Amino acid sequence: MIQLNMFPGGKRKAITFSYDDGPLQDIRLMQMFDKYGLKGTFHLNGANYINKSEAELEEIRKRYEGHEIAAHTMRHGDLNRMTAVSIVREVLDDRMILEKITGYPVVGMSYPSGRFSDHVIEILKSCGIAYCRTTMNVGDGVEMPEEFLAWHPSCHHKKAMPIAEDFVEKLDSEWNRPVLYIWGHAHEIRTEEDWEYMDKLLKLVSGHEQAWYATNIELYDYVMAQRALRISADDSMIYNPSAIPVWVELNKKQILKIEAGQTLKLK
Ligand SMILES: [Zn+2]
Incomplete structure (x- = not known):
């Protein structure tokens, strides 16, 4: 029996963050992420970056360095109230601006106002x-979704404390959900008390050996590589056709690492 229940390094749990709209408060939030070794994804609206100079775009790229920039549509409209053509334009225009900023293909997104x-x-x-x-x-945590285009998070940061406490307590458990996925808007962190709350929350979930701290796209890429493994009928050969190493658990006893492109033979 081979179980696809391991994250990089043979860890059972992953923790990720997702923040929308690109307000200036993202800067302070990311400083806290960096202080605690956490990773976040930041969903930006391209309309805020048109008519910016190359230097200004470079400043935005540097601002989010070490985290993921992802899409949130060009102008933050309600996708349920748009024609198909408008949706296409809102998404592709946003992608094109963000890709100019980041220099990588932007294929992650969050729904404006959660509408889909x-x-x-x-x-x-x-x-x-x-x-x-x-x-x-x-x-209380997240299973890896079948449909990543409706990827439901664990909780908003305002309600995250009890869920995070429970998740951290059960880091060694093989039964509870594998991912803690917290989302929010940095512009909702208004007062110094709000910032203190965030500091407490981030400190609580940080520094755990058993957890993998990843951006949304790193988590997505890893799960795709995991699902792409080819395993022989008798479990004796595991082929990893992807470009990243993948970890699995054999018979609940042994953690195996399959390197990118490797066929691991167990007999
Ligand atoms: Zn938004």
């Missing part, structure tokens, strides 16, 4: 979006 439908999901597929975060909080 099956129809919207189909259109995002045509726009090359790989994952899209909703605002539908599932509570």
